[in-house]
Amino acid sequence: MIRKALTIAGSDSGGGAGIEADLKTFSAFGVHGLVAITSVTAQNTQEVRAIYDISPEVVVKQIEAVVEDIGVDAAKTGMLSNSEIIKAVAKTVKKYNFPLVVDPVMIAKSGAPLLREDAMETLITEIIPHATLVTPNRPEAEKLSGFQIKNVDDAKRAAKTIVEELGARAAIVKGGHLGLSEAVDILYVNGEFREYRAPFVEGCTHGTGCSFSAAITANLAKGKSLEEAVETAKKFITMGIYYGARIGHGHCPVNQNAWIEIPAEKWRVYDTLNRALKELVSIEDLHKYVPEVGMNFVYALPKLYARGREDVAGVKGRIVKFGNTIKPVGWIEFGASDHLARAILTFMEVFPEVRSVLNIKYNEELISKAQKLGFKVSLYNRTEEPEEIKAKEGGTIPWGVRTAIERLRDKPDLIYHLGDWGKEAMILIFGETPKAVIEKLNKLLE
Numbered sequence: 001m002i003r004k005a006l007t008i009a010g011s012d013s014g015g016g017a018g019i020e021a022d023l024k025t026f027s028a029f030g031v032h033g034l035v036a037i038t039s040v041t042a043q044n045t046q047e048v049r050a051i052y053d054i055s056p057e058v059v060v061k062q063i064e065a066v067v068e069d070i071g072v073d074a075a076k077t078g079m080l081s082n083s084e085i086i087k088a089v090a091k092t093v094k095k096y097n098f099p100l101v102v103d104p105v106m107i108a109k110s111g112a113p114l115l116r117e118d119a120m121e122t123l124i125t126e127i128i129p130h131a132t133l134v135t136p137n138r139p140e141a142e143k144l145s146g147f148q149i150k151n152v153d154d155a156k157r158a159a160k161t162i163v164e165e166l167g168a169r170a171a172i173v174k175g176g177h178l179g180l181s182e183a184v185d186i187l188y189v190n191g192e193f194r195e196y197r198a199p200f201v202e203g204c205t206h207g208t209g210c211s212f213s214a215a216i217t218a219n220l221a222k223g224k225s226l227e228e229a230v231e232t233a234k235k236f237i238t239m240g241i242y243y244g245a246r247i248g249h250g251h252c253p254v255n256q257n258a259w260i261e262i263p264a265e266k267w268r269v270y271d272t273l274n275r276a277l278k279e280l281v282s283i284e285d286l287h288k289y290v291p292e293v294g295m296n297f298v299y300a301l302p303k304l305y306a307r308g309r310e311d312v313a314g315v316k317g318r319i320v321k322f323g324n325t326i327k328p329v330g331w332i333e334f335g336a337s338d339h340l341a342r343a344i345l346t347f348m349e350v351f352p353e354v355r356s357v358l359n360i361k362y363n364e365e366l367i368s369k370a371q372k373l374g375f376k377v378s379l380y381n382r383t384e385e386p387e388e389i390k391a392k393e394g395g396t397i398p399w400g401v402r403t404a405i406e407r408l409r410d411k412p413d414l415i416y417h418l419g420d421w422g423k424e425a426m427i428l429i430f431g432e433t434p435k436a437v438i439e440k441l442n443k444l445l446e
């Protein structure tokens with residue numbers, strides 16, 4: 001059964017906040033999104049250029065149309081620009097008994113007011129009492145509670161005030177603006193406080209309020225408890241900020257897709273590498289090219305999500321010589337490779353589309369053959385590695401890959417080095433996919 005969530009909010013033409021953010025969030029949780037647009041804004045990551053408020057009658061008609069035919073499992077409000085819209089929305093939602101999350105949108109990240117000064121009181125008296133949950137950030141909580149919030153205790157007092165004095169069933173005061181190393185959100189529900197903590201991540205924040213409240217709404221629509229919905233939404237928003245969509249010239253928006261794209265890409269990467277590994281194992285005579293330290297074969301997540309070793313899949317325990325064949329020691333796992341993970345992440349800094357690499361033993365004839373075949377071949381000389389890089393654990397491969405790319409001034413298919421004291425000479429074969437790496441390898445061994 002598909003669940004349905006309704007957003008009663010403004011449209012952001014930049015697609016970062018408002019109903020656009022809400023719908024993307026609903027989709028990320030597999031919930032069907034419904035909309036009642038309250039205002040149309042001409043907006044981008046830098047500014048709000050115009051606001052056109054929809055008539056209260058049309059806002060109401062949108063809500064009634066979807067409730068009466070499709071049904072609503074949970075709803076949220078976002079930008080409710082003026083008193084007339086607020087009153088009309090309050091009167092309408094009162095008729096139905098779906099959970100209502102109220103994001104008290106007041107000011108855009110760019111600084112533009114999205115709630116008329118004279119409508120603040122109406123928001124407090126008409127909408128807040130119908131809220132299952134109110135989700136203010138610090139400035140919004142200050143306006144609602146009427147006092148300054150400087151620390152977690154103040155945030156608790158504000159959450160309690162919003163519930164006990166303004167009449168909401170629950171309130172969560174978001175700590176993203178509290179200036180701590182952790183983003184601490186304080187939920188007040190059923191007379192008790194709960195804290196939700198996440199590391200304060202640098203990233204993209206346009207649309208955080210909308211996406212967080214939409215994530216709670218989607219989870220309520222799916223039948224989760226308020227506490228579970230908040231916990232999931234906190235993880236969702238932390239991920240969305242960290243992997244933010246770096247677009248525009250102002251405040252870049254949250255990336256709601258990260259929530260579903262990362263697990264989906266992880267599966268795709270795992271499956272693709274697994275198939276290629278089976279092909280690799282069946283290549284005749286490959287055992288002759290297995291280095292003493294072993295071989296590995298890796299595939300990284302797409303550039304946007306490839307931040308570190310954990311984002312690169314490789315063979316646990318490497319691939320070793322086994323009689324006249326080769327054998328993977330363990331399974332494919334994310335984080336299983338150290339050296340090749342560093343090599344591919346460095347390569348991707350320059351050529352993000354190249355996400356796979358395999359290492360084989362150095363062989364002079366293979367290098368000449370690669371050159372004859374028209375492969376782009378480059379090298380680095382470990383004896384030229386600067387002392388300060390040598391002294392740093394894990395610095396050699398990134399330095400080597402960068403040096404080889406700079407030397408070639410092009411995208412290498414192969415990078416090799418001739419070794420050093422106690423270091424084996426090696427060839428690295430790069431490709432956009434594991435299949436492309438195998439194709440290159442097969443041509444070399446033909």
Ligand SMILES: Cc1ncc(COP(=O)(O)OP(=O)(O)O)c(N)n1
Nearest residue numbers: 010011017018108109206207208209
């Ligand atoms: C149409 C519309 N609705 C809401 C907002 C607020 O979004 P944002 O500016 O990112 O602020 P947060 O609420 O996320 O902190 C908007 N800009 N436009």
Ligand SMILES: Cc1ncsc1CCOP(=O)(O)O
Nearest residue numbers: 293296337338339340341359
């Ligand atoms: C390329 C290379 N250099 C030293 S060991 C090695 C093989 C692969 O190592 P890892 O399994 O850490 O990626």
